[in-house]
Amino acid sequence: MTVRVVAVDDHPIVVEGIMSLIRSQTNDFELVGSAPTWSGLKAVIAALPARPDIALVDLHLAEEDAYEAIEVLSSSGIRVLLLTSELRAIPIRRAMAAGASGLALKSDPVTDILDVLQQVAAGQEAVSSDLAFALVSDESLVAHLAPREVEVLSLLADGVPRKSVGSRLDPPVALSTVNTYINRACVRYRELGRQISSPRDVIRAATEDGHLDGFTLQ
Structure with a gap:
């Protein structure tokens, strides 16, 4: 058939x-x-x-x-x-x-x-x-980011200043918590051997992997 x-x-x-x-x-x-x-x-x-x-x-x-x-x-x-x-x-x-x-x-x-x-x-x-x-x-191909980490990186990629990111989350969080999310994402990529030295690097890596579809770096 x-x-x-x-x-x-x-x-x-x-x-x-x-x-x-x-x-x-x-x-x-x-x-x-x-x-x-x-x-x-x-x-x-x-x-x-x-x-x-x-x-x-x-x-x-x-x-x-x-x-x-x-x-x-x-x-x-x-x-x-x-x-x-x-x-x-x-x-x-x-x-x-x-x-x-x-x-x-x-x-x-x-x-x-x-x-x-x-x-x-x-x-x-x-x-x-x-x-x-x-x-x-292949579990080693990309970093596994938590939803909150992706949300923070997405806001940063969209041009939201880091100090304002926490207030855009639901529920809102402190700047120190935002920094924790960013640092955790950086660590996850470094564990894969990716060269990450700044938040911009981790945003770029997350964008390239497809975590941040719809966001582009200027």
Whole structure:
């Protein structure tokens, strides 16, 4: 039986190209719809005569929440395969926690992507390469920051002066507590061997890892 596939990707032509290569190797999968946005994919799915089996989801959806898409799709019985060029562990792990069943990197060979598709279609969890496995599960790849540490670093990254950060938290905390959060984050990164000598360094590291999505350094 043919596995029905839909996709949400802000570059649909990339997905269509990958699926075309997959169809050259097997007729087991059919791309029955795609859209560049989550709202667009919902409309595509609603118009289909039958619920798709698998949804390919990219994490780079402009101004939309890919994690919400994953939660809704997986809760409706559609298995989600991340098909993305994202190489930061934190966003990928958030996506897996939201309900994704597998990860395939767009840079991996089509044969490996096909293998992951087959495993996900069979109800298994799968990744497409050693790098994908590390992004999903290597505990030494990124620092594990507590929610309060991320919140403090996010405010600093957004330009809030350190002395004002504590008053922006709920509940508010003293400056000394803010400094403790910053120092703990610095220690966590140093334990990974990262060169951290200032709060700006730890903000940059947390941004690069995906802890602070939506924040950019000026």
